[in-house]
Amino acid sequence: MTAAHQPSHRRPVSRRVRRNRVIALSVLAAALAILLVVLVVNIAGGATPTPAAATKTPSATPSVTPTPTPTPTPTETVPVAPPAPPAFDKAAYSIDDPLSPWVVVNKTRPLNPVDYTPPDLVSVPVAHTWDPLLRAEAAAAIVQLFDTASAEAGLSLASNSAYRSYSSQVSVYNSEPDDSTTARPGYSEHQTGWTMDIGAESGNCSLNTCFGDTAEGQWLAANAYRFGFLLRYPADKVDVTGFSFEPWHYRYIGVPLATEMHNTGVTTLEEFFGLPAAPGYLN
Numbered sequence: 538m539t540a541a542h543q544p545s546h547r548r549p550v551s552r553r554v555r556r557n558r559v560i561a562l563s564v565l566a567a568a569l570a571i572l573l574v575v576l577v578v579n580i581a582g583g584a585t586p587t588p589a590a591a592t593k594t595p596s597a598t599p600s601v602t603p604t605p606t607p608t609p610t611p612t613e614t615v616p617v618a619p620p621a622p623p624a625f626d627k628a629a630y631s632i633d634d635p636l637s638p639w640v641v642v643n644k645t646r647p648l649n650p651v652d653y654t655p656p657d658l659v660s661v662p663v664a665h666t667w668d669p670l671l672r673a674e675a676a677a678a679i680v681q682l683f684d685t686a687s688a689e690a691g692l693s694l695a696s697n698s699a700y701r702s703y704s705s706q707v708s709v710y711n712s713e714p715d716d717s718t719t720a721r722p723g724y725s726e727h728q729t730g731w732t733m734d735i736g737a738e739s740g741n742c743s744l745n746t747c748f749g750d751t752a753e754g755q756w757l758a759a760n761a762y763r764f765g766f767l768l769r770y771p772a773d774k775v776d777v778t779g780f781s782f783e784p785w786h787y788r789y790i791g792v793p794l795a796t797e798m799h800n801t802g803v804t805t806l807e808e809f810f811g812l813p814a815a816p817g818y819l820n
């Protein structure tokens with residue numbers, strides 16, 4: 538009975554189970570389908586993201602506010618930056634080439650070649666005791682300087698000496714072989730064509746240290762830089778330049794360098810370019 542009863546009993550049960558399983562699977566499938574539809578609708582409609590984004594927008598606003606706070610810090614650095622001007626380029630011109638307006642000639646730095654002759658000497662149309670020649674650029678600048686001294690201060694200047702050739706420096710040195718006042722041939726700034734000894738047209742104190750106390754000497758000391766000229770041998774720098782105070786000896790170096798030296802208070806080319814002092818000849 539058990540054997541006969543079992544199969545007949547097993548079949549309806551398994552059928553019922555199978556039916557239940559089918560129903561359960563159908564319900565599960567339906568639930569999955571509904572879930573899928575809900576998900577698709579949410580993603581496509583984007584109803585939920587919109588409020589989320591809206592919530593993010595106000596939260597982004599406070600995070601933007603702290604960003605302007607660091608901005609004042611760069612604003613504070615900006616006013617500090619403008620006062621710092623671009624550094625002066627000390628290598629813009631050669632200090633070795635005799636053609637350069639920055640050439641440094643002293644007792645340890647002779648002209649190279651020693652018998653150098655400037656290429657563009659011109660006659661300078663100013664009052665003079667000796668017919669003055671300078672290189673064209675320096676000549677134009679000195680004419681402006683003389684004109685301005687007359688216009689601004691009513692002063693009449695004159696040239697006492699300008700370009701001197703190697704051979705003429707031989708004569709000058711032989712007539713006054715004093716190393717503290719006269720440069721040896723090949724060691725004179727006058728040979729560059731950039732230099733003029735300036736005096737009063739009256740001749741008062743010409744080529745004398747008392748020229749520094751005259752109105753002309755005072756005006757030159759204060760204003761020559763505006764035209765690119767440097768008082769080359771200051772009273773307090775004899776140990777650096779190797780020359781006694783010469784308030785009449787002006788060297789053309791161009792307006793940018795003359796202005797830079799004036800503004801920084803450096804009075805000799807040796808100091809400005811970091812060159813060794815040249816108190817005397819090496820031999």
Ligand code: ZN
Binds near residue numbers: 727733734785786787
């Ligand atoms: Zn001189």
